[in-house]
Amino acid sequence: MDYKELADMIFPDAKDISYYEEKYPERDLPEGAQVLRVAPSPTGNVHIGTIDQALIATKVARQTGGVFFLRIEDTDQKREVEGGVKQIIEALKSFDLEPDEGMISETEWKGNYGPYKQSMRKDIYQAFAKHLLEMGKAYPAFDTPEELEEMRARQEASKLRTGYYGVWAKYRNLPLEEAAKKIKAGVPYIIRFKSNGREDRKIKHKDIIKGNVTFPENDQDIVIIKADGLPTYHFAHLIDDHLMGTTIVTRGDEWLSSVPLHLQLFQEMGWKAPRYAHTPTLLKNDNGNKRKISKRKDPEAAASYYEEIGVPSLAVKEYLLNIANSTFENWRRQNKDKSIDEFDFQLNKMSVSGALFDMVKLGDVSKIVISRYSAEEVYDKSLRWAKKHDDELAKMLENKEYSLKVLGIERGNAKPRKDIAKWSDVKENIIYMYDEKFFENSIEYPYQVISDKNDINKILKLYIEKYYNENDDKQTWFDKIKELSGEMGYAKEVKEFKANPGMYKAHVGDVSTVIRVALTGRTNTPDMYEIMKVLRKNSVIKRIEKAIEN
Numbered sequence: 001m002d003y004k005e006l007a008d009m010i011f012p013d014a015k016d017i018s019y020y021e022e023k024y025p026e027r028d029l030p031e032g033a034q035v036l037r038v039a040p041s042p043t044g045n046v047h048i049g050t051i052d053q054a055l056i057a058t059k060v061a062r063q064t065g066g067v068f069f070l071r072i073e074d075t076d077q078k079r080e081v082e083g084g085v086k087q088i089i090e091a092l093k094s095f096d097l098e099p100d101e102g103m104i105s106e107t108e109w110k111g112n113y114g115p116y117k118q119s120m121r122k123d124i125y126q127a128f129a130k131h132l133l134e135m136g137k138a139y140p141a142f143d144t145p146e147e148l149e150e151m152r153a154r155q156e157a158s159k160l161r162t163g164y165y166g167v168w169a170k171y172r173n174l175p176l177e178e179a180a181k182k183i184k185a186g187v188p189y190i191i192r193f194k195s196n197g198r199e200d201r202k203i204k205h206k207d208i209i210k211g212n213v214t215f216p217e218n219d220q221d222i223v224i225i226k227a228d229g230l231p232t233y234h235f236a237h238l239i240d241d242h243l244m245g246t247t248i249v250t251r252g253d254e255w256l257s258s259v260p261l262h263l264q265l266f267q268e269m270g271w272k273a274p275r276y277a278h279t280p281t282l283l284k285n286d287n288g289n290k291r292k293i294s295k296r297k298d299p300e301a302a303a304s305y306y307e308e309i310g311v312p313s314l315a316v317k318e319y320l321l322n323i324a325n326s327t328f329e330n331w332r333r334q335n336k337d338k339s340i341d342e343f344d345f346q347l348n349k350m351s352v353s354g355a356l357f358d359m360v361k362l363g364d365v366s367k368i369v370i371s372r373y374s375a376e377e378v379y380d381k382s383l384r385w386a387k388k389h390d391d392e393l394a395k396m397l398e399n400k401e402y403s404l405k406v407l408g409i410e411r412g413n414a415k416p417r418k419d420i421a422k423w424s425d426v427k428e429n430i431i432y433m434y435d436e437k438f439f440e441n442s443i444e445y446p447y448q449v450i451s452d453k454n455d456i457n458k459i460l461k462l463y464i465e466k467y468y469n470e471n472d473d474k475q476t477w478f479d480k481i482k483e484l485s486g487e488m489g490y491a492k493e494v495k496e497f498k499a500n501p502g503m504y505k506a507h508v509g510d511v512s513t514v515i516r517v518a519l520t521g522r523t524n525t526p527d528m529y530e531i532m533k534v535l536r537k538n539s540v541i542k543r544i545e546k547a548i549e550n
Helices: 003-010 017-023 048-063 084-094 122-134 145-157 176-184 233-243 253-269 304-309 313-324 328-334 359-371 375-389 391-396 400-407 423-433 435-440 453-467 474-487 494-499 508-520 528-549
Strands: 035-038 067-070 101-103 138-141 190-193 202-207 211-216 223-225 248-252 275-279 282-286 289-292
Touching: 003 122, 003 176, 017 122, 035 048, 035 248, 048 067, 048 084, 048 248, 048 275, 048 282, 048 313, 067 084, 084 101, 122 138, 122 190, 122 223, 122 233, 122 253, 138 176, 202 253, 202 275, 211 253, 223 233, 233 253, 248 253, 253 275, 304 313, 313 328, 313 359, 375 391, 375 400, 375 423, 391 423, 400 423, 400 528, 423 435, 423 528, 435 528, 453 474, 453 508, 453 528, 474 508, 474 528, 508 528
Parallel strands: 035 067, 067 101, 248 275
Antiparallel strands: 138 190, 190 223, 202 211, 282 289
């Protein structure tokens, strides 16, 4: 018996690999165009790391006139969850990272290199596994799980490397006739790659991000086809990235140690390997210690978390670019109004070590992103979020005309307000602008420097009786507060108060605070003149009278 006969016995219906090479020809792309993919597994909540990988792949593909595609890696079907593929597709869509090619549902795809779901490509993998068998570069192995566990225990007890290699590769040199007998007898088996590597030899590899790295050669006879007929990740990635024309593989740096094996597989197939870019792991500061963001421990690990709390997808992408390329922050500072699509992202400028993911800093980025939105955009996006997550806010926003005025306060000017980091912040930031909400509960008035009740009452009464005019422009409005301050014996200018602190109990800013607190119940709000213009006369007077009454 020869290798071809054994291969025919194992895979009698497999096509010759030439069929697939013709079916999936080399891509016709401009010079320099790069083909990248994101290849998640449908095992539950989509990780923010998948969004990070998709963003990086999208940027490089778009910048070079290439292709970004989505491949679903579902060969580990024990871990797959129902609806997992749909979750991945919807997550990418929610971050505006829709691929050029790939799965668009559980069973459908777009693009000429599909199916883009590994469980639907079983015949393809078996054809290439058969090819390796025919060349004597793969073999069936009949070890039971118990035998493999016993082997591992013996290796560990002897302080040896664990794995299936050298003298531990029990079925590597089994005569073909014996292998055939076992197969005919129905003995369960898997297909292993026959490595020609030696651990005492080194390979050099240039990673796009990590730079030059050196590894021992791979000498492990890894599993390429499992007992269920599906491939392992290592083998599927080899076949898919070759047939789909992937030119750059971006993946987490936990895969860096697999490079010797993957380069060896490409070499044994006679194919050019893609370039690899191992991206830094997203880390979290946990009481001074850095650790990987965990689906189990950290809500922010789930891509869906950001939509749930209302962080705009653009803010998440800006922050991810910020921690991915050190040049992004300066670029954004100099190009405040440009789309992130115009940023020239460079893989080789990524950090070689882990990237710290900080929710506080994300919030700061998000505040800036939202500050650039128009009132109409803030209204539409916060209403869309509220309809799913906050009925009270959705009800408040029913009066669109008034809500647009509220959300338009300090928006669209040179220094727009930056008090909203996520749509779940909106209600708390605007609720005092709605009379029915403002008056429905007893109001705590947090007066500051001027806290004497008589002084407060006098300021408020004087203001509405003598100084308040709904039609005043901003300068006139402020000049009148200065006059009121002088009439009350307070400094009309802050600098005057600072120059002569013993002469005055308070200054014009403290008087403004009294009026602000009476109108809003808060000491810190956007521009008070704009607030009063939106509230209008009846509400302003009613609120001040309520404060006097209290």
